[in-house]
Amino acid sequence: MGFFKDFFERGKFVRSLNSTFLVLVPKKGGSKDLRDYRPISLVGGLYKILAKVLANRLKKVVSKVVSSAQNAFVEGRQILDAALIxxxxxxxxxxxxxxxVLCKLDLEKAYDHINWDFLMLVMQKMGFGEKWAGWIRWCISIASFSVLINGSPGGFFQSTRGLRQGDPISPYLFVLGMEALSYLINKAVRGGFLSGCRLRGRGGNGTQVSHLLFANDTLVFCKDSQDQMAILSWLLMWFEAISGLNINLEKSEILPVGSVENAEDGVEERMRKRLALWKRQFISKGGRITLIRSTLASMPIYLMSLMRIPRVVRLRLEKIQRDFLWGGGALEKRPHLVKWDVVRSHKMKGGLGIRNFSFLNRALLCKWSWRFAAERDSFWKLVISSKYGEEEGGWISCEVREGYGVGLWKEIRKEGVLLFKNASFTVGDGRRVKFWKDIWCGNIPLCEVFPSLFAFAVSQxxxxxxxxxxxxDVGGWYPCFSRSFNDWELEAVASLLSILQGKRLNVGMEDRVVWNASKNGSFSVKSLYNTLDSGGAVPFPWRIIWSPCVPTKVGFFCLGSFLGEGPNPRSSQKEGLVSSKQMLLML
Known part of the structure; x- marks a missing residue:
C-alpha cells in the first residue's frame, strides 16, 4: 500500500519496476521478417498490479469520452456490434x-508506433487532469526492454514511442488515441466532404453511419467518387502525421458495396485446415472430444451470433466433427458407434456434451433481442430502432417486412419471440409494462388469468x-372497467386485488426485463441452450461411466454398448433382464 500511496502523491516509482522482457511470437508459420512477429511484453508483477488499478479506473470513463463508432475495450460494447451495424x-x-464503397483500413504495428505527445494531447482535450496525464506518461515512458532470444534476455534499451502489448492500460490508451481519427472523419462528414451512409427508417428519419472502429481495424463508408477518395486519403495522411501510426496498405482494401454469396463457407474451410494440422490417428477418443469442444465447436461462434446458418452448412460442419470423432474421413469409413443426435446431448442423457449447432445458433441470435430489451443507449440499438422502429414499450423492434438482402436483423428478430416466452418484467415506474398483456404479476399475463375482467377493461x-x-401517501391499484361488476364477477375481482396486493410502483426506478431461466435474472446463452436441450432425458449411469477413475476408452466402450447397436448386454437390458449396473459388470 505504501507503493500505491507514494505513486499517488509523487506520480513516480523506481524505474527498475518497469523493466520489461519482450517475447517475439510469430504471427504465421515460416516467419522470416521482423514484421511477421508480434512483440508481447512480460511486465513485472508489482507494476502490473498498478497498471491494472489504473486500467480499471480508466475503463469506467472511456465510454463517456469516445464516440459511439468505437467498439473495442469500451464497457457495454461488444465486438459483433460493428459487424451488425x-x-x-x-x-x-x-x-x-x-x-x-467500404474502405477497410488496417494500422501497421499500431501499438508500437503511437506517439506519446499525441496521446497526452488527446487526453488533455478530453478533459483528463494533469495528475492523471502525468501518471500515464510516467508509466509508458520509463519502460525499458530486453528481447528474449532462445529464452535468454539481451541488453536493455529504452523506447521513444509506442505502447506495450501485455500492459493492462495499453488497450484503453490506444482507444483514446484512435478517437482522433474518429473526430477527423466526423468533421469531414459534417462539412459534406464525406457522405457516409444514412440508414433511413420507416418514418423517413435515419441514423448516419460514416465509420466503425474496432481497435486497429477501421471501416469507412463513402461514395465511389474520386473526390471523396482524395479527401479520405488526406485525412489519413494528417492522422499519420500527428499520431505516428501508419496505414498498412497490404492489408487495407477498398470494397465496392454489394452482396456476398456463401459467407459461411469460410468456417468449413478453417475447420478443415485445422484438422490437417492434427494427427488424429495418434489422438485418443477423449482427446478428440476435448478438441471438438474447445476448437471445432467454437469456430462458427461468430458466424452463428450474427446469422442463421443454412441447414446444409450445419450438416457439413457436423459431419466434419463426426468423422474426426470416430476416426473416419473422406478416404476411410468407420462405423459410428452412437447416433449423432445422442452424441450432441448432455452426458447425463447418454451423450458426450458436444454442442448442438441448431440450438446454439438460436441461443446466440436470441442474445441480441435480450440486449435490445436491456440496453438503452447503445449505438447498434439506435441503428436498428431508426431503421425498423420499436414496438410499444421499446422492448423489441418492429417486425421486419422487407426482403432479406444482406441485413441480419430479420432473422434475429424472429428469435425474439423465443426470448419473451421465457422472460417476465420487474415493474419500476410502470411506464413500459402493459398491465394486462405483459408477464409482470405471476407467471402468465393477467389477461389470461382473468379473461372475463379483461373483456370489459376500459383500455386493454x-x-x-x-x-x-x-x-x-401510499397509493393503490385502480384498474378501470367499462361497466359495473356482476355478482358472479366479484370473486374474480377479489382474486385480482389479492394478486396485486403488496405490489407498488417505484417512481425512481425503470421497468426491466427478467430472464426466468437463470437465478440472477440475467440472460445467458448457456441457460437458453439448456432450455432448448431440456427434452429427451433417459436413465443413464453417466456418473459411473464418466467417473474420473474410469479410463476414457473404457467409458466409450460402455457408452457404445449401452446406446449403440450393441450385442448382448444392450439387448439383455432392453428385455428387462439386467439393470444398468449389472450391464456394466457384464462388460
Whole structure:
C-alpha cells in the first residue's frame, strides 16, 4: 500500500519496476521478417498490479469520452456490434440503389508506433487532469526492454514511442488515441466532404453511419467518387502525421458495396485446415472430444451470433466433427458407434456434451433481442430502432417486412419471440409494462388469468402506471372497467386485488426485463441452450461411466454398448433382464 500511496502523491516509482522482457511470437508459420512477429511484453508483477488499478479506473470513463463508432475495450460494447451495424448499413445502401464503397483500413504495428505527445494531447482535450496525464506518461515512458532470444534476455534499451502489448492500460490508451481519427472523419462528414451512409427508417428519419472502429481495424463508408477518395486519403495522411501510426496498405482494401454469396463457407474451410494440422490417428477418443469442444465447436461462434446458418452448412460442419470423432474421413469409413443426435446431448442423457449447432445458433441470435430489451443507449440499438422502429414499450423492434438482402436483423428478430416466452418484467415506474398483456404479476399475463375482467377493461393496452392511483401517501391499484361488476364477477375481482396486493410502483426506478431461466435474472446463452436441450432425458449411469477413475476408452466402450447397436448386454437390458449396473459388470 505504501507503493500505491507514494505513486499517488509523487506520480513516480523506481524505474527498475518497469523493466520489461519482450517475447517475439510469430504471427504465421515460416516467419522470416521482423514484421511477421508480434512483440508481447512480460511486465513485472508489482507494476502490473498498478497498471491494472489504473486500467480499471480508466475503463469506467472511456465510454463517456469516445464516440459511439468505437467498439473495442469500451464497457457495454461488444465486438459483433460493428459487424451488425456494417451489414445493416450495406443492406440500406443496396436497397436504396446507392453506389458506394467500404474502405477497410488496417494500422501497421499500431501499438508500437503511437506517439506519446499525441496521446497526452488527446487526453488533455478530453478533459483528463494533469495528475492523471502525468501518471500515464510516467508509466509508458520509463519502460525499458530486453528481447528474449532462445529464452535468454539481451541488453536493455529504452523506447521513444509506442505502447506495450501485455500492459493492462495499453488497450484503453490506444482507444483514446484512435478517437482522433474518429473526430477527423466526423468533421469531414459534417462539412459534406464525406457522405457516409444514412440508414433511413420507416418514418423517413435515419441514423448516419460514416465509420466503425474496432481497435486497429477501421471501416469507412463513402461514395465511389474520386473526390471523396482524395479527401479520405488526406485525412489519413494528417492522422499519420500527428499520431505516428501508419496505414498498412497490404492489408487495407477498398470494397465496392454489394452482396456476398456463401459467407459461411469460410468456417468449413478453417475447420478443415485445422484438422490437417492434427494427427488424429495418434489422438485418443477423449482427446478428440476435448478438441471438438474447445476448437471445432467454437469456430462458427461468430458466424452463428450474427446469422442463421443454412441447414446444409450445419450438416457439413457436423459431419466434419463426426468423422474426426470416430476416426473416419473422406478416404476411410468407420462405423459410428452412437447416433449423432445422442452424441450432441448432455452426458447425463447418454451423450458426450458436444454442442448442438441448431440450438446454439438460436441461443446466440436470441442474445441480441435480450440486449435490445436491456440496453438503452447503445449505438447498434439506435441503428436498428431508426431503421425498423420499436414496438410499444421499446422492448423489441418492429417486425421486419422487407426482403432479406444482406441485413441480419430479420432473422434475429424472429428469435425474439423465443426470448419473451421465457422472460417476465420487474415493474419500476410502470411506464413500459402493459398491465394486462405483459408477464409482470405471476407467471402468465393477467389477461389470461382473468379473461372475463379483461373483456370489459376500459383500455386493454393500458400501462401499469395507468392503473396506479397516486392519491395519498401510499397509493393503490385502480384498474378501470367499462361497466359495473356482476355478482358472479366479484370473486374474480377479489382474486385480482389479492394478486396485486403488496405490489407498488417505484417512481425512481425503470421497468426491466427478467430472464426466468437463470437465478440472477440475467440472460445467458448457456441457460437458453439448456432450455432448448431440456427434452429427451433417459436413465443413464453417466456418473459411473464418466467417473474420473474410469479410463476414457473404457467409458466409450460402455457408452457404445449401452446406446449403440450393441450385442448382448444392450439387448439383455432392453428385455428387462439386467439393470444398468449389472450391464456394466457384464462388460
Amino acid at each position: 456494417a451489414n445493416e448499413a450495406i443492406d440500406s445502401m443496396l436497397k436504396g440503389d446507392e453506389a458506394g 393496452d393500458a400501462w401499469v402506471e395507468d392503473c396506479w392511483d397516486y392519491i395519498g
